[in-house]
Amino acid sequence: GKQESTAGQGSGGSNDIKIGAILPLTGDAAPLGDQSRKAIQFAVDEINAKGGIKSMNGAKLQVVWGDSQGNQQVAQSETSRLITQEKVALITGAYQSGMTIPASQEAEKQKKIWFASVPSDDLVTSRGLKYVFRIADTSSMRVKTQIQFLNDMKKKSDIKSIALVYENSSWGQGVAKYWKEELPKNGYDIVLNEAYDRKAADLTPVVSKVKNANPDVILMVSYVQDATLLAKGFKQQQVKPKAFISTSGGTADPQFLKNAGEDALNWFDVSAWEPDVNRPGSKELDKKFVEKFGTHPSGEQIKEYAGIYTIADALERAKSTDSDKLRDALKASNITSGPTVIYTKTIHFDSTQTLPDPSLVIAQFQKVNGKIERVTVYPASDARQGANIVFPYQAQ
Amino acid sequence: MLKVNNLSVHYGGMQALSGASLQVFEGEIVSIVGSNGAGKSTLINSISGMRKLTSGSVEFQGQDITAVPAHERVGLGIAQVPEGRRLFPLMTVKENLLLGSTIPEAKKHRQETLDEIYELLPRLKERENQIAKTLSGGEQQMVAIGRALMSRPKLLMFDEPSLGLSPLLVKQLFQLIQQINKGGITIMLVEQNVRQTLQIVDRSYVLENGSISIEGNGTDLLNNEHVKKAFLGM
Amino acid sequence: MKRFMPLLIAALVFLVLPVFVQDDYILLACINIFLFAYLATAWNIVGGFAGQLSFGHSAFMAIGGYISSLLFIHLGLTPWIGMIIGGIVSAIVAVLIGVPTFKLKGAYYAIATIAFSGGLLTILNTVQHIGKIELGASEGIVVPYKSDATFLDFQFVEKLPYYYIIYVFLAIILFVSWYIDRSKLGFYLTALREDEDAAKALGINTSRVKLYAAAISAFFTGIGGTYFGQLTMYILPDTIAGAGMSVQMVFLSIVGGIGTVFGPFVGSLFLTTIGEITRVSLGDSIPGLHLVIYGTIVALIILFCPKGILEPLQNLLSKRKERKVIDGRVVANQRSK
Amino acid sequence: MGVLLQINDLNKKFGGLTVTKNLTLSINEGQIYGIIGPNGAGKSTLFNQISGYIKPDSGSIVYNGKDITGKPPHVLCHEGIGRTFQIVKPFGNKTVLYNVAVGAFARTNNRKAALEKAEEVIEKAGLGSRKDVLAKNLTIVDRKRLEIAKALATEPKLLLLDEVLAGLTPSEVDDAVKLIREIRESGVTILMIEHVMRAVMQLCERVLVISYGEKIAEGTPQDVTQDPIVIEAYLGGEVHA
Amino acid sequence: MLQAVVQGILMGSVYGLIALGLTLIFGIMRVINFGHGTFLMMAMFISYFGITFLGLHPYLTLLIVVPVIFVIGYVTNRWLIQPVLNKEQDVREPISALLLTAAIAIVIENGFLALFKADYRVAKTSFSDQTIQLGSIIINTPKLYAFFLCAIVTVLFYLFMNRTEIGRRIRAVGQDRNAAKLMGISVEKTFSIAFGVGMALLGAAGVALLPFNQLYPAIGSLFGTMAFVTVVLGGLGSIPGAIIGGLLIGIVESVSSLYVPYTLSPMIVLYGFLIFLFIRPSGLFGSPHDW
Ligand SMILES: Nc1ncnc2c1ncn2[C@@H]1O[C@H](COP(=O)(O)OP(=O)(O)OP(=O)(O)O)[C@@H](O)[C@H]1O
Ligand SMILES: Nc1ncnc2c1ncn2[C@@H]1O[C@H](COP(=O)(O)OP(=O)(O)OP(=O)(O)O)[C@@H](O)[C@H]1O
Ligand SMILES: [Mg+2]
């Protein structure tokens, strides 16, 4: 016999609703996990300050953290612990798709909601699990946006040959899979298909290969440290295609801007959100973030932030922490106002329980007042006012 | 000069020495004879500090050195030419010799001692830059002796120096030992080559089953019935 | 039989534990302890008994896990059989690697095994498919979740079946290990570990005996890979073939008592529990702190009992001194039979 | 009685060092055959070649009518060649019984049979009271006995003994001599390296003297010890009665 | 191709320097230091703090890094590893010491994580992004500097080992520790010095790496495995082996990536190494009788 956790207000006189959050808090993805942790806590604090879940007597949200250590077994064990020991109402996480896939399966077995705010691997929601929801933009969505962008740019200067450079974990490979499917359909030639280990100490060989392939466009997927190595490498080896286009993640990380911003001048990056994006509430949130943490939030942080608001919205409507009620509430989500519009116009879920149409944008690393910034340049509706697309690529 | 009291040593559970006692006076050549495995090396190693004692004590020049670690005993003037020579195989002859004088006192006189040794053993000077492991057995033995002398010891202990040497070399070796002794260094000699040893020593101890069974001067022992039977094959 | 009392008690306690503890997390924690005890015990057959320090055993887990899962996905073959096939392939691979590598000694062998498993990991992380068979490269393979799974599918909603399966696996490997230890093979392994030359003189074909040990060890490790795959339902190269997995097996064995039958089990019981406790109690405070404490505990164990905790533990249990000093002569205490 | 071991023109060099040179010898079944010679003469190296630890550079070793040159030690053990090591090699962390049982397993796969056999051999070797002692805790005498017992447990036809008497007191030597005789009585041919001349004189029917890897004399112990070359090279240059 | 070879040599020299410390410690103490990568991380952190807080030139931080990490190494050996070694005195390759270094590594790595967070840090230097063009080859300046630094340190280390009293003592202890004791050399102290020197070499490698590498607590694992492979390839305990092994691995890694995806180049290095090992089980310069 297993105990179904009952509604939050019933348990132990405490009025708190426990939300489990599993993240890579140690191990080599720890910097990313730490950022998510900040964003989640930030959103939770905001919601609690505004009075918690009103339909549940103002119940406060309380996050219970689990460290996946970037290890699937630990992620799974933490899931089990959060559910049975901590009796959390639902779980969010686990940043990395590789951890999310097995951990959410564990949650599914125990009939707990797994709410994925960041994991982008299509597998997360394509397995037909009943209790897994996602608001993250998936790899296929990002690829679509990138190709749309390419098609538009082609009008300015012809683009034919493309080099794919991506890190070799499930994330990079997932994206590459769609590139390889979609690019040829759209009339592009893949002239180089280069995967690398993101932990490699040195990426000069990759850079050299790209240089030899001499593509019109370089498409990339990378984490922070490898993105930094690539940016420096391309600049040093004077690789000059018509465009560098990255796929968020590492390049969207504030640390990348800090460590390699100069080198990545005029690179493009697809992302879910930018500090300067033309959406209501966005500037204000950005300001609060900078005040609190000293850095702009990353797209991933915004997704975590929006994720918590989506969860709160569902709790509000479900008036319960019962998994099935929550699931119904989540399925019925249709949020078009409030903080989540910072991320996307409407939060709703399709039949696979994933957000079908996140508002993706393309930002470009540009120099503004002598400082490198990510400037949203595409699509025009979201673009920063007065921003211009620099294309084809110009080195400094 | 050296006083060993009631020494016992164990290896794991096996007792190698049980209550051995002996004395060495300044300027003497004293030998320890005994069969294979009698505990001769163990005795020497206990004196030089290489072996932990189970019980007993070692005094050197009136000072109890039982607790002094091996590398510090060198500084007190105890040197050893170990069984099997134990040269530093990948180093040159000269480096091996220099390593003999790492203690501050010896280091001061390093060049001087080195010259003396080269004079005593001219062969070493010739081979100064040869790698030790490529030397012949006899040459290696000379390096081992030279190296021990480099620390300017007061007491020099030899553990089976004749092992693996041709009869001719053995004869020369024994002359060398006597020569070193004349230079004022007290000698303790462990040998299986009982007959020749007993001919050059002042006094000798017989070690059997981990303790001293007989003590006496060289010629006395040569004529001792037990010694004759056990070690001289008569 | 007195020596086996603690073991029997432990076996009984764990057998009935789920009756009292119905918490899935605790069961999962126990499953992890058992799984690692199982893996470490399997490792110990070659790493401990034969004294060949392998740092690449995760390779065999990967082989076992991949093979059974692929057979399940593509041919619908039950993992129970796939597991045996995976184990056999692991054993064959172990022999193939063993032939050249057992010539290597000490640290050379250790690093060679690191290189072998590191290379395999790279391949698994890179190869998308072999022919039509999807390997998924670093995305790994998802063991398809069947809502109508039966026992034959080796997947369960509840943790309880997993618990008893690994309980039985562990019992089997402990028995095998115990049996080997007292059989001819065990005598031969001990002999060659203590002195290879002397072993040869007694008619021991040392290279063949080492290969036997390697094959047995790899066979069971491969089966462990299948179990792991079925438990997590997801085979991710970095986890199943990663260095962390291999190192863990070595760690647990050394901490428990390398080369002993029950050392690896005790090691896992102790260390996996500590790992779990430190993570749970400190995991959400300062990131990394729990591992600092875990590492410190391991370091302390080594400092105070370099031979592992099994021996002092046994002494504690039997309250007997290993040796008695009689008449100044140390004589080994005779074991009471 | 036939020839059990025939060695023809054996040569072995280590780098520049010749350790076995043109060595020829033959040993009859049931003999006790001794090998003597100065330290480093190459006696143990010869054993290592016979028992398969070292491959000779040239020459042949014929045992029981079969050419066994270059065969590995474990095969030779099963062929019936047992050996001891000059530097004893006990399995230190195991009991005497365990040590000997390892040897007994050469002829059986059954644990019980092996242990029984081991007990029997241990008794014979005079280690009966020590069978549950860890090998590393044995005295030197017992270690030598253990070395013999391990070899005996493999049921050899030819037993190679490398200085098993070294380090024994005269009375212990006498015991050991008796043991070796018993072993021979039970039908084992013995080839022994020994420095203890007293035992060599008592035991051996024939003796081979080698120096620098070369045969310098062969014959009965009496003949050999009278040989001036042997006295010069081995016995120390000083002839004694 | 040429470009790849040059790049390989530049990276390889750093691998070599890292391996040098490892091989020294192994050669002298017979301890496989599983914490090697972690100590490298520590050295890089010290250098990083020297640059950011004291405003030092990156290469000037050597003056801090080398002595500090030497002391850390010395103390680690003296108080942690040595006691374990003493307990396992007659063991040839003390396995519990190996485990101990691994445990120490876990503590240090996660201690740094707890103290300094997991952030990626880059030491911004004036020359970080400069390049030098030689014909068709473009070289990143800090890598070139790193190469020279490695070369200089290697030469200094060689002289230290062969021309100084201390170096001679270290070698003596490595070749025969008991004989060394009889020469009046304290083996414990010499071990500690050797460990410290090994760490100091690593410190130099860390300083060389920092200007073109990012720094985070887990970076050690990145260099750890390669360092082991390098050391064994060169022959355990062999100093020239470490350097040549490092260069070889650097070149193979770099050149092979011209022909296979870069992800597979570690596989080529590792399996190439294995095949090499089957042919020459003692590595490039290891003596076959030693192991
Ligand atoms: N490190 C050791 N471990 C265990 N036993 C040892 C060790 N060293 C010596 N022994 C044993 O202790 C006893 C005494 O040994 P020791 O070396 O002192 O004898 P010895 O008289 O010098 O003999 P030899 O003439 O062979 O040199 C021998 O039985 C020997 O086997
Ligand atoms: N593996 C080897 N490599 C190089 N030289 C060796 C090897 N084995 C033995 N030797 C050398 O060969 C020579 C003969 O050694 P061996 O052990 O056969 O002598 P021995 O006659 O048994 O001497 P002892 O009476 O001292 O045991 C010695 O000089 C020895 O150093
Ligand atoms: Mg001796």
Ligand SMILES: [Mg+2]
């Ligand atoms: Mg010999």
